Amino acid sequence: MIRSMNTSTKAFPILLRLSFLFTISIISEAIDTITTTQFITDNQTIVSSDGSFEMGFFSPGNSKNRYLGIWYNKIATQTAVWVANREIPITNRSGILKITNPGILVLLNETGNIIWSSNTSRTVQNPIAQLLESGNLLVKDANDDNPDNFLWQSFDYPCDTLLPGMKLGKNLVTGRDWYLSSWKSNNDPGRGVFTYWLDLRGYPQFWGSNGSVEWYRSGPWNGLRFSGNPSLKKNSIYKFNFVFNKQEVYYSYELLNSSIVSRFSINENGFVQRWTWVDGKGWVLYLSGPTDTCDTYALCGKYGSCNVGNSPVCGCLDKFVPSRPKEWAMGVSTNGCIRRTPLDCEKGDGFLKYSGIKLPDTQYSWFNESMTLKECQTACSHNCTCMAYTTLNISGEGSGCLLWFGDLIDIKEYTENGQDIYIRMASSESEGLAISNGGSKEKKGETIGISLAISMVTLSLIFGLLFYVWRKKQQQQQQQQLKREGRTRDIFKHGYNNESQTKDLELPLLDLATIMNATNDFSESNKLGAGGFGTVYKGMLEGQEIAVKRLSRNSKQGVDEFKNEVICIAKLQHRNLVKLLGCCIQGEEKMLIYEYMPNKSLDSFIFDPTRSTILDWPKRFHIINGIARGLLYLHQDSRLRIIHRDLKASNVLLDIDMNPKISDFGMARSFRGEETEANTSRVVGTYGYMSPEYAIDGHLSVKSDVFNFGVLVLEIVSGKRNRGFFHLGHNLNLLGHVKIKTGNAILISTLN
Structure with a gap:
């Protein structure tokens, strides 16, 4: 600057x-x-x-x-x-x-x-x-x-204008940022609230920001243009280029004719525009962004797709449904969509191809420039936190790999120059299908020359099976009923049934009627919160306040995670671990009953500008110390060595005295004896908290939790989220920011 x-x-x-x-x-x-x-x-x-x-x-x-x-x-x-x-x-x-x-x-x-x-x-x-x-x-x-x-x-x-030969991006050696900042008004060239800058969190993309609020984005570079700028293409006025190497990452352009006067700028309202001077007419607008309502960042929420030709503009990708149907019916779509059929990574997921879209936000992405699309698919399928993949560079025959971790946000449909993306789906939803424009099946050419013999054999098989299916229909219906009634025995395959659970787990198994009575039939007034797993309700059971974690049918926490959480913490006893009081498994219902934490989760304090003032430094130290004691118990003092794998602020609950208690053991992994580490093909947890060796290679150890703990400590001390941390001086997350500050402090100390 x-x-x-x-x-x-x-x-x-x-x-x-x-x-x-x-x-x-x-x-x-x-x-x-x-x-x-x-x-x-x-x-x-x-x-x-x-x-x-x-x-x-x-x-x-x-x-x-x-x-x-x-x-x-x-x-x-x-x-x-x-x-x-x-x-x-x-x-x-x-x-x-x-x-x-x-x-x-x-x-x-x-x-x-x-x-x-x-x-x-x-x-x-x-x-x-x-x-x-x-x-x-x-x-x-x-x-x-x-x-x-x-x-x-x-x-x-740069100020508000990018001239030919200027760079918009970052020098990776010196750390210098090249970004545009708006004027305050036509009468005041002082720095306004709008900026246009390069984001290096994940694969590079440009953001238009209003202060600290990210307003719209360019999408990633695909070798021809930015994914969110389909109108950026070869023209007679200028040629453009995107450079990405070990020294620099930047966008620039050159005029094709020296007699042409053209500039790229950001105006006082935050719009980035391409202007060309025409004698007799003055400045003529050539391009502008954002172009329409659908360019507004995350307008349709996660897995939502925006199309300005539709009314309303927001819809769900095919095979997805609104996460909150009532809100969608009222035109509120920011909470996005969820998969119609939940994923089951251990049993195997597939991928659906969606075409003609603006690629999602790449903040939480990973890329490799040399991998093929097939290798890209393999890498994504082997990591349960990978939600989508695509070709990195679509120029020529296509090359490179771009992976997304976490929910996909900010998708827009295009009629031209859109891209393909392959999104993780349940295997039952992904077999043999290719989706385009966020909803319609990709048109394929009609198959010519199908063998007559194959057709006859197929028809014979179909008619032969009809009678068999008809005879089995009643039996299948009866079996479904029996499966629902015996769900408790199906979930606990190691003998934790109604007769043995008290002896083996020392954990009460409560019936649905008791839980419904305790929560006033799951009343909205008793609702404490909701997440990908389902909803948590407050209740009263035998004079004791309880929290009931009711897993939804589309819950991210499946049967295995539910079973794992019960088994992991049923016998754990520590003042810094949330206490599991019981569970309920009846029909399609799966519920966990915990002790009630009146101050809810830690993130509701440290990331809230008002409530964070309650946490002075002694209280913050007390919370950090309590989390550390709970983690030490899991790693060293409990009967089984347990690695939590998802330690974060939202999974730390606070009791009436602000004592921290670690919760949510659905992703936990237990070890016996002296085991301290393992390799896994199923990487689970929250991106941004996971250690590099675990996120990339699946190498799991107690150090993975220690890394999570370190990120959490930084968040508690700073009051800032690691994911989504923003600083005008650089485009790093909170960890990267602290590393820079620590490195500078060490350097200054050394020089002194």
């Missing part, structure tokens, strides 16, 4: 400033360079050698304030493309720009105070400032003709 000086300095007192008139020459004619013996006053400018750009002082719109800026020189309407002192205007015409011997540009006001300056990490003996034909203001050594050997350039500090 351009360094603005808002404090006074005595480096240039008034008398010294007046002495410039006698020792330094004022520029009196149009040139493109100033030296240490020259300076620019308010009524003077410099012009690039080809006359395309001019630099000097100007007043935007109806403002009377003066700013140092660069604008187009050959068009009728003055259009500024860069402003130096955008945050600190000069209130009169007393401004002076000069270059000092070290090679630093300084902007002085009438009192001789520096209100803006450039910066440099090195010095030269004969520095000059030159306005290039590209509109770039360069500070360099006058004796050095190498254009890349400069001390400072304005192109490294």
Whole structure:
């Protein structure tokens, strides 16, 4: 960022400033360079050698304030493309720009105070400032003709405009960000609330943000264009490029004809736009984004698909249904959709192909540039947290692999230049199907030349089976009823039935009628919360407050997870583990009964601006210490060594005295004896908390929980979420941010 000086300095007192008139020459004619013996006053400018750009002082719109800026020189309407002192205007015409011997540009006001300056990490003996034909203001050594050997350039500090040759992205070596920020208004070039920046959380994509709120996104680069910009294609005005290597990640463009004047900018309302100058017409809008309502980020929620041609615009992807049907009926779709048939990774899932869409948010994605699509599918299918995959680069024959972890968000349907994505589905939903445009079956050419013999055999088999199916119909209905009645015995395959559960698990098995009575028939007024597993209700059982975790039929926690949670914590006894009081398994119902935690979950405190004030540092330390004690018990002191695998703020509950209790053992893994680690093909948990060796290679150990604990501690201390952490200075998550700060602190300590 351009360094603005808002404090006074005595480096240039008034008398010294007046002495410039006698020792330094004022520029009196149009040139493109100033030296240490020259300076620019308010009524003077410099012009690039080809006359395309001019630099000097100007007043935007109806403002009377003066700013140092660069604008187009050959068009009728003055259009500024860069402003130096955008945050600190000069209130009169007393401004002076000069270059000092070290090679630093300084902007002085009438009192001789520096209100803006450039910066440099090195010095030269004969520095000059030159306005290039590209509109770039360069500070360099006058004796050095190498254009890349400069001390400072304005192109490294974009304002609201991206000119040809500028970069929009990030330098991975220096950490410099190139991003656009809007003006406050036509009369004020100060930094507005809107920015357009490159996100490196996952595979790169650009975001349009309103303050800290992410408003719309470009989608990932696919080799031809950004997935969310289908209109970005070859044209007669400019060519564009996206560079992604170990040193830099950026977007840039070049004009195809030097006589064309075209710019890319962000306006005061946050829209990014491509403008082209046409004589007699002025600035003509060529492209603009966002283009319509469906470009609004996450408008249709997870697994929702947006189509401006529909009414309402939001719908669910095929094989998905609204997560909250009543809200969808009222036109509220932000909570998105869920799979019609729940996944069952251990038994095997498949993938459905959806075509013609904007690829989902890539914040929580992984990519490999060399893998084939088949290898990509294999990698995704072997990781239960991988929800979708696609080809990374669609130019040519296609190459590379892009994987998504977690729910898919911000999907839009396109009539042209959309992409294919393969989404994880239950095997019963994914066999032999290919879906396009978020709902309709992909049209396939009619099969020609089917063998007559095969047709006859097929028909014979069908008729032969009809009678058999008819005879079995009544038997199947009876068997279904028996299965429902015997669900308890089916779930606990190791003998934990009604007769032995008290002896083996020391855990009461409650009937449905008792639970319904305790929760007032699962009344809405008793509802404590909901998640992917189902709903939690408050109840009263024999004078004791309880929390009932009622798993939905579409729950992410299936039968195995339910059974695992019961077995894992039935006999665990520790003050920092939530106590399981009983369970209910009847018909299609699966419920767990816990002790009631009046302060609910930890995340409801630390991430809430108001409630977080309750947690002073002693309370936060007390919570961290309690979680650590509970984790130590699971790892070392319990009868079975247990790895939780999903330790996060929402899975830590707080009792009346704010004591933390670890909960939700559906994903837990138990070990016997001295076992401390294992490898698994089923990676489960929450992306953003999982350790790298577990998320990528499936290597599971007690260290996996320790990594989760470390992330949780950072969140408790900072009050910020690791997933979704935002900082204008970089695009890292909370872990990356802390790593930078820690590294800088260590470096400073070492230097001192």
